[in-house]
Structure formats: structure tokens, C-alpha cells
Amino acid sequence: MQYLIGVDLGTTATKAVLFEKSGKIIASSSQAYTLYRDASGMAEEVLEDIFEAVLITIREVSINLEEADELLAVSFSTQMHSLIAFDKDWKPLSRVMTWADTRAVKYTEQLKESGKGFEIYKRTGTPLHPMAPLSKLLWLRAERPEIYKQASHYLELKGYIFYRLFGTNKIDLSTASGTGIFNIFELKWDEEALQLTGVNQNQLPQVVEPYEIEENMPHEFAKKMGIQSNTKFVWGAADGPLSNLGVNAIKPGVAAITIGTSGAIRVVTDRPRTDEKGRTFTYALDKNHWVVGGPVNSGGDVFRWARDQIFDSKLSFDEVTELASKIPPGSDGLLFHPYLGGERAPLWDANARGSFFGLNYGHNRSHMVRSVLEGVMFNLYMVALSLVEVVGDLNMIQATGGFTASPLWTQILADIFEQPINVPESREAGCLAAVVMAEKALGLIDSLSVVDNMVGSNQTYQPNSETFEIYREITPIFIRLSRSLSSEYENISNFQRRFEENK
Structure with missing residues (x-):
């Protein structure tokens, strides 16, 4: 063998x-x-x-x-x-x-x-x-x-x-x-x-x-x-770039969304393309395949923070997600900006900081966790809007990373994007893609498209039309709020750094 x-x-x-x-x-x-x-x-x-x-x-x-x-x-x-x-x-x-x-x-x-x-x-x-x-x-x-x-x-x-x-x-x-x-x-x-x-x-x-x-x-x-x-x-x-190859997202209009510790959304094009507003990256897979997209700091680490700090680290992620699933879409008007450690796309601001917005007496810890899950996806959707301006419409979304183990989180992604989310069968996308490149390097294959035969579909999450109106109303609030808070990010982060240094 x-x-x-x-x-x-x-x-x-x-x-x-x-x-x-x-x-x-x-x-x-x-x-x-x-x-x-x-x-x-x-x-x-x-x-x-x-x-x-x-x-x-x-x-x-x-x-x-x-x-x-x-x-x-x-x-x-x-x-x-x-x-x-x-x-x-x-x-x-x-x-x-x-x-x-x-x-x-x-x-x-x-x-x-x-x-x-x-x-x-x-x-x-x-x-x-x-x-x-x-x-x-x-x-x-x-x-x-x-x-x-x-x-x-x-x-x-x-x-x-x-x-x-x-x-x-x-x-x-x-x-x-x-x-x-x-x-x-x-x-x-x-x-x-x-x-x-x-x-x-x-x-x-x-x-x-x-x-x-x-x-x-x-x-x-x-x-x-x-x-x-x-x-x-x-x-x-x-x-x-390898993540796109590893989930079979190398055709035009096919986006790869990855959320592990951090996250990203990316599309492959045949040439490098930069954004006139400087919001997206362009990285090479090889000379003939260029990956355009945006990375986010805010991914699984934010969910881990929510579990450990809002609940108890002794609870499993599944248990915390189960509590969040009992809260309706939109978290009853509670928004969370997930910028705990600054943010890359779409803000490109290392001073950015996280915040809950809209808290009232009716909200509890379960609301807060659901709003964290939604906030990560709202933020990724902002990146997607920038990406569409550079490369055109997204026709298909391939999702990978630890977040796909959560049906709730993946369904939230489908509902906010209003698109089916396909979860490829392979969970080792990066390593698989590296192996495909090795096969091309050795002359065993002529094209990277062989990945078509290696990556199957594990599950597809269909968007729930009943949630569309809710997310369509609350997403613009999330976006406008992120812009209005940006003028104070540097001030609060400088204060925090001085506070830490004086401890």
C-alpha cells in the first residue's frame, strides 16, 4: 500500500x-x-x-x-x-x-x-x-x-x-x-x-x-x-488557502467558512484581487489559485470564554449549547460584539473590544451565550458582505472546523446567511489538502480538482425561513453599532493596558 x-x-x-x-x-x-x-x-x-x-x-x-x-x-x-x-x-x-x-x-x-x-x-x-x-x-x-x-x-x-x-x-x-x-x-x-x-x-x-x-x-x-x-x-x-482545497471550495463562487480557535471565510479566484477599501486579504495557494477572504479572531475561543466565564468550565460545550438552544433567534434583542482580543476582518483593529448591547431585566445567562454564538456569525456575515464586493456572489458555502460539531451554531450560520451550509465529510481539511498538493508535486495527479473525489458531504443545513425576518432586522443594528463603537476602541484598550501594567 x-x-x-x-x-x-x-x-x-x-x-x-x-x-x-x-x-x-x-x-x-x-x-x-x-x-x-x-x-x-x-x-x-x-x-x-x-x-x-x-x-x-x-x-x-x-x-x-x-x-x-x-x-x-x-x-x-x-x-x-x-x-x-x-x-x-x-x-x-x-x-x-x-x-x-x-x-x-x-x-x-x-x-x-x-x-x-x-x-x-x-x-x-x-x-x-x-x-x-x-x-x-x-x-x-x-x-x-x-x-x-x-x-x-x-x-x-x-x-x-x-x-x-x-x-x-x-x-x-x-x-x-x-x-x-x-x-x-x-x-x-x-x-x-x-x-x-x-x-x-x-x-x-x-x-x-x-x-x-x-x-x-x-x-x-x-x-x-x-x-x-x-x-x-x-x-x-x-x-x-489549504482549508479551501481541503473542503473542495476551489471553484468560483464556492466559499469556505472555517471556525476553530479563530475563523475565516474565503473564495478561490484565478488571479490576485485586492479590495479598494482594504478589507480582504489575497493569499496564494499556488500561482494559479488565489484565495480572497477575511480572517476573524473571534471564533471558538469566544465560545470557550463564554462557557468558562458566564457559566462554569465544568459544563461541557454541548450542555451550554443546549441552554442557548432554548432561547429564540435574536436572543430577545441582545447583541454581542465578539472582539475580546481585537479583530482582523472586517474591522482590522487590534484595539477592538467586546460588548453586550441591549441587556435588560429579561435577559439571563442563556440569552448571553446564544448572543455570543450569534455575534460570531453576524461578524462573519459582515466579512462576507465585503467579500461579495470583491469576488461576486457566493453560490455555495462549505463549512469546516470545530463549530460544525454544534448543530445549533451551524444552523445559526445558515439562517443569518440565508443559504444552505454544507459540512464536508472530512474534518482534517488542512492535512488532506497538504496531501493533495504532495500528490501533484510527485506527478501522481495533474489537477487539484481530484479533491472532488476525496471530499464527500456529511450534512447540509437548510436555512429556516421563519428566522429570516428576525435576523434581517437585527443584523443592520449589529453592523451600525460596530461602526459607532469603533471611535472608542483605542481609548478603552489603552486604559486596559495601563490598568494591567499597574497591577
Whole structure:
């Protein structure tokens, strides 16, 4: 038998999945690690924790291979927007600064106000936000000059994993397209963005196709993974674009909605497209497939907060959802803006903060939880409205992520969007997509459309017309309120930061 392994370098865990060539899942393994946060907006990870997680998870799925079996390749999906600095001897000068790190908010705002930022966005496709390595580099220069001056090399997370395994200094096109310093139209590092950061091209990795293959890793690592040293490792792509491929949302007008820790809505086009209002991103899957969409910070983490803080962490998510299901659509006029940790799309404001609006004596904790579930979906709908302006109507929605385990939450999505929501059979979209790219890299397939035969439909949620009028009335209130509160987000977040610092 012939097999492939897909590896997903996630924000809170690395997962490896062993697939048959047909796409059938044989085994999976997940290894969690800590995302270190503090009141300053820091959100970092330890490099060695993630590297060890890669070794462990591949080992735990490869033990299912028989001696006569053939492991064709290992391919990767990775979290986007990470940044790591190294000195001239490749010693790490920092931990992994993840997409969730917001310490660069001040320098992002300065870039927006300078007038240069929007022109850079139009060339790079990455919205101006502290998540982007563009902003992180500006922050490093101003706030961590001791690191900035010593830095001879910069990599992202997957680039580091490949550096450790193969001694490479590369980045795949897909991940590069999310840095904010890569020109997606000329397919090279953007000169003006580099001048702005003071970084030169010699400090940056070589950009390669997602189909690039590495071989012949040191025996010690191969032994720890339980595989052969000559096993082919395919670079793969970034997790956002791969999610579309993994749920079979690569045709025009087919949107992929993902909600895990965070969330996103994305559509594939045949060329890069930027938004005249700067609201959407454009990232590469490969040179012929470009993913346009918007990511949200507000996803499963917000639901977890609601369970832990409004109810009791001893309650299961199903128990909390059951309480919310007893509340009517619209939560009897209670709205929740889910911006607990700032927001990317549609606001692109790291200072944004959450709020309940409309509370009265008739509301209880169950109302609050239902309004949290609805608030995440109202926010995603705002992103969808922006996306339609850029790419046209959404004809089909493929949904994936932990939220699809909740029939109530998925039904709320269908009712707010007034569209059927299809939940694909595979729940390992990122790893499956990485494997499909590996098959193309190996010449086993000619087109990514083979995913049609690998992704079935698990369930389709039909919108309930009885709720349309309710959501049509309350959604505009949610949108108008988010705009009116935006003028005070910076003031309240500055107050909160000072309060935390003085504790």
C-alpha cells in the first residue's frame, strides 16, 4: 500500500494524519503546546516545542505502516504570519511571534496614517494589521533593537522546521504571500515594504513553489519519526488557502467558512484581487489559485470564554449549547460584539473590544451565550458582505472546523446567511489538502480538482425561513453599532493596558 502524511502546524497544536492515496484517513496524532500571552499583546510559542511536536506526531502515525508499505511523502500546512529572528549563526533571537501577537498595533496605526500603508496593501494583498510580519518588523526595530540589530535571517514557523530538517533557507509562495512584504503581482519581495522595515532581501528566505520537494534529512531525525531518511518532504502551503482545497471550495463562487480557535471565510479566484477599501486579504495557494477572504479572531475561543466565564468550565460545550438552544433567534434583542482580543476582518483593529448591547431585566445567562454564538456569525456575515464586493456572489458555502460539531451554531450560520451550509465529510481539511498538493508535486495527479473525489458531504443545513425576518432586522443594528463603537476602541484598550501594567 502507498500512503502520505499531512502535517498541520497549528496555533495551539501540531497534527499529523496518515492517509491512503485515495484520501482515506488511517491514523492521526495531535501534540499540544503553549501559546504564551500577556497584557502587552504578546502571543508567542517556543520553537523547540513545535519541532518536537512534528517529530512526535509523525512518529505516532508512521507506526501504522507495515514494512512492505511505501510512504510517498510528508507534506505541510502551516499557521500564517509568524516571524522568527536569527543571528548570523542561525541561533534564534526570539520565540515564534504568531499571528495573534498584537504588540505592533502602534506601528500599524502609524503606517495607516502615513498614507504608504494602503499602497503596500494593494501590492501585497495583506491588510494592515499587527498580525503581519510587516508590522512585526517595524515593532522589532522600535521596541527590540537588540534583536533587530543582531538579526541576519528571518523565517516563519514552517521555514524553521525545514531548516532544522534539511538546512534550507526557504519559504513557500503561499506563506510568503501573507507576510505583507511580498508583491503578489510581481511574485517577489516588495522593495518599498523592505525599505520601510529596513530589512534587505539577503535577510529573507528564497521563495519556492508549494510543490518544492526536500529529501535526505539527517538519520537522527528520520529515526525519531520512524521513517526513511530519503522520504520526500513537500513544502505545501499556508493553512488558510489549504482549508479551501481541503473542503473542495476551489471553484468560483464556492466559499469556505472555517471556525476553530479563530475563523475565516474565503473564495478561490484565478488571479490576485485586492479590495479598494482594504478589507480582504489575497493569499496564494499556488500561482494559479488565489484565495480572497477575511480572517476573524473571534471564533471558538469566544465560545470557550463564554462557557468558562458566564457559566462554569465544568459544563461541557454541548450542555451550554443546549441552554442557548432554548432561547429564540435574536436572543430577545441582545447583541454581542465578539472582539475580546481585537479583530482582523472586517474591522482590522487590534484595539477592538467586546460588548453586550441591549441587556435588560429579561435577559439571563442563556440569552448571553446564544448572543455570543450569534455575534460570531453576524461578524462573519459582515466579512462576507465585503467579500461579495470583491469576488461576486457566493453560490455555495462549505463549512469546516470545530463549530460544525454544534448543530445549533451551524444552523445559526445558515439562517443569518440565508443559504444552505454544507459540512464536508472530512474534518482534517488542512492535512488532506497538504496531501493533495504532495500528490501533484510527485506527478501522481495533474489537477487539484481530484479533491472532488476525496471530499464527500456529511450534512447540509437548510436555512429556516421563519428566522429570516428576525435576523434581517437585527443584523443592520449589529453592523451600525460596530461602526459607532469603533471611535472608542483605542481609548478603552489603552486604559486596559495601563490598568494591567499597574497591577
